[in-house]
Amino acid sequence: MKTLISLPVLALTLLAVRASSAPSPHWPMFRGPAASGVADGQNLPDAWKAEGMVGIRWKTPIPGLAHSSPVVWGDRVFVSTAVSARSDGEFVPGLYGTGHTAADRTVPHQFKLYCLDKKTGKVLWERVAFEGAPKSGRHIKSTYANATPATDGERVVVSFGSDGLYAFDLDGKPLWQRDLGIIETSAYNVPGYEWGMASSPLLWQGKVFVQVDTSREDFLAALDAATGKTLWQVARDEMPSWATPNVYEGPTGAELVTNAPNRIRAYDPADGKELWGLAPSSNITAPTPVFAPGTIVVASGRRPTRPIYLVKAGSRGDLSLPEGKTSSESVLWSKTGRGSYMPTPLVYGPHLYVLSNDGVLDCYELATGAELYRERLPHRGSGFSGSPVAADGKIYLPGEDGDVFVVRAGAKYELLATNALGEILMTTPAISEGLMLIKTQHHLWAIGR
DSSP states (O other): OOOSSOHHHHHHHHHHHHHHOOOOSOBOSTTSGGGOOBOOSOOOOSOOBTGGGBTEEEEEEOOSBOOOOOEEETTEEEEEEEEESSOSOOOOOSSOSOOOBOSOTTSOEEEEEEEEETTTOOEEEEEEEEEESOSSOOBTTOOSOOSOOEEOSSEEEEEOGGGOEEEEETTSOEEEEEOOOOOOOEETTEEEEEOOOOOOOEEETTEEEEEEOOSSOEEEEEEETTTOOEEEEEEEOOOOOOOOOEEEOSTTOOEEEEOOSSOEEEEOTTTOOEEEEEOOOOSSOOOOOEEETTEEEEEOOOTTTOOEEEEETTOOEEOOOOTTOOOOSSEEEEESSOOOSSSOOEEETTEEEEEOTTSEEEEEETTTOOEEEEEEOOOOSSOOOSOOEEETTEEEEEOTTSEEEEEEOSSSOOEEEEEEOSSOOOSOOEEETTEEEEEOSSEEEEEOO
16 A cells, blocks of 8 residues: 555654643534544543432533534533424434434424533523524434534534524624525435435634535535625535535645535635545545544445545545555545444544444554454444544543443553433533533533542
């Protein structure tokens, strides 16, 4: 296999970056800064118990149905939800084949953003962004509030898909809103099954990026974060996707990377010019692109392709591999049949961790793609939708049954603890100043010593 990065140098660089990273109080987007999912220097507990609130600082009820994850700026935690006028609506977790649309599209909902005090869990304010019947449908395993908010310390931007994109200041004052149109994200092979939008907005250097891949017209847009006005918009030839875009920053320049079924693409975030593209991918894509120094990791998990790609940052043009090849000057290594379906992969130190929705955890040597282990987590059966996060040499893996598995980071699999919260858990944790914030079906929890 041919690579342009010295493997020992890459490994040492990754370790140095991890060791030098100072803890930040902010977790401003899905999976934290750059969607890395990593926050060292936290001293989180390995184990906790919902009964008796052992290792749990606070627990606050959040009404409605939502798969959006919490985000943090300083002492404030933000989380979105969609509250039905009648009930929480039909919702079915687990591993199953059906994909029909939930029957509550005609029921009025309140699409809301909550702000809580990080230290106490007290609700500081709540705002209704929109009230009415949803403008598009959702999968019975989905919600009308799938997208995670994003904040830059001046504003919080929250997307409810077809029901609008909204910006508030940190005290809850409405700043602007945008209608993104009817976002019909149906099953690629059954157009009548509407599944709902999940791609989260991305805030970066005064811009809000939105990736809208649908069963109709597709586009990627950059909006002015202060006003919501369009700065640029490019059309895309895509199928519905549920992935959140991400910006790689490095010596070769910034790259806005998108994961989608027809093609994985990178754009110039300044003007939307396409920099490179890569195929094949999966017919259903959800994981967010993640990064290590000099490299970009993109995966997706729909059979049969289920790819993992490690792309050299700064590449240009069509990076698609010739038939029978697994690497090139630009694709440092690749695998098929190993990509994750819902969870975003985790780069931590010199390793890449990939969690399948049925609970198989793979660990690879990031520099080479060599498999180090492949183990099944002892879950109760509903599978995994939330993504793994890491702190202080430990990986935290949230399962749909409400269990958070703690695995020691490294080349050998070691399960340290299994922690039951007693509620359905579809989201990804946030980490900030010694707290792990976890949104279950009915509550927001703060785990900490």
